């Protein structure tokens with residue numbers, strides 16, 4: 001089994017943290033008093049049974065949902081009351097958030113379009129299409145990094161499901177996020193794509209933090225440095241995969257329901 005990219009988690013700095021994060025819907029607490037520290041250059045997994053609160057935590061961190069209580073800090077700034085678009089511009093980006101793949105554009109044009117955003121070209125609509133050519137170098141670099149360069153001229157709609165998800169990751173990386181949130185990146189993928197996307201995530205995490213919700217525990221054990229286990233909205237356990245997977249409470253609550 002491949003080793004995670006970083007072996008000394010305590011050394012990298014916390015880039016995203018939550019304290020006492022809580023979200024109630026009426027009398028029901030979907031997320032209760034969650035503390036989270038996401039570190040640079042690490043892949044951090046958020047796991048737990050169905051309904052544990054993982055998606056709600058993602059929605060709180062990206063500010064799609066406003067917390068009922070608690071605080072969130074991104075790169076040293078309190079973002080508890082910050083609007084979602086500003087949080088995204090500060091560098092916290094969720095994979096599907098801005099990276100919808102345009103099916104009728106080529107792979108290269110999808111990435112060039114995503115690259116317009118940080119370069120602010122999208123507001124300069126009077127520029128000729130050829131002005132996008134100056135983004136070719138960076139677009140090709142990104143496509144090479146995710147292994148899509150040979151398909152640069154393929155129309156996105158013609159890609160397999162797994163390759164489309166890879167293109168989605170490339171368009172997200174075009175925004176140069178400091179913290180990348182991935183919601184079940186392996187969902188619906190075959191084994192070959194899972195191996196490929198695992199390698200991509202491991203590589204991209206060398207330069208940024210990755211927080212991912214993932215149900216595939218062999219992927220979690222393979223590429224994640226740190227694992228937080230949620231159950232009924234609360235943190236049940238955390239640590240490296242070897243530690244949490246041996247925790248009897250986790251085995252009872254979670255592992256029995258999934259592939260171990």
Ligand SMILES: Nc1ncnc2c1ncn2[C@@H]1O[C@H](COP(=O)(O)OP(=O)(O)OP(=O)(O)O)[C@@H](O)[C@H]1O
Pocket residue numbers: 025030048049050051052053054055056057
């Ligand atoms: N807008 C809402 N109103 C009421 N209850 C909600 C709302 N959103 C989520 N919940 C409830 O909060 C709990 C946590 O849901 P959430 O989707 O965060 O879990 P999850 O861990 O992502 O689950 P899954 O793995 O099935 O996606 C569930 O009981 C869900 O029904």
